[in-house]
Amino acid sequence: MTRSSDLDLADPAVVAHAVALDNPGAADEIRANAPDGVHRIIEVSLSGNADLDAAVVANDGIIAACGTRADRTELPFWPLLFANVTVRLFGSDDFPAAAKRAAARGGSR
Numbered sequence: 732m733t734r735s736s737d738l739d740l741a742d743p744a745v746v747a748h749a750v751a752l753d754n755p756g757a758a759d760e761i762r763a764n765a766p767d768g769v770h771r772i773i774e775v776s777l778s779g780n781a782d783l784d785a786a787v788v789a790n791d792g793i794i795a796a797c798g799t800r801a802d803r804t805e806l807p808f809w810p811l812l813f814a815n816v817t818v819r820l821f822g823s824d825d826f827p828a829a830a831k832r833a834a835a836r837g838g839s840r
Contacts, residue, residue, distance in 0.1 A: 758786040768792060768814075778804040785810045795819040 732738055732751045741749035748764040750757050761769065768789025774780055777794070778801035784794050785807040794816060811818070
């Protein structure tokens with residue numbers, strides 16, 4: 732969730748642990764629920780969350796990004812390299828619904 736005020740919107744049937752990005756301790760909160768790191772991150776704002784993603788992604792994890800606010804996104808290169816992270820980029824507006832579902836399944840492998 733982007734804001735703490737949105738946490739009540741998280742459906743507990745779908746979301747096991749919702750974390751607000753405006754929380755300064757978001758990385759610690761995520762790591763408390765995923766001590767080995769997050770294996771798959773579906774990112775809607777790569778430029779806005781690259782540092783957080785690098786702080787919580789697991790070794791050999793995947794960051795699948797479908798959006799960014801900045802045309803040229805800066806990435807924390809060395810932490811991502813040393814963790815052997817794969818960054819995948821995909822644009823959802825160019826694909827039919829069946830392709831989006833297949834991409835979502837592929838991003839979670």
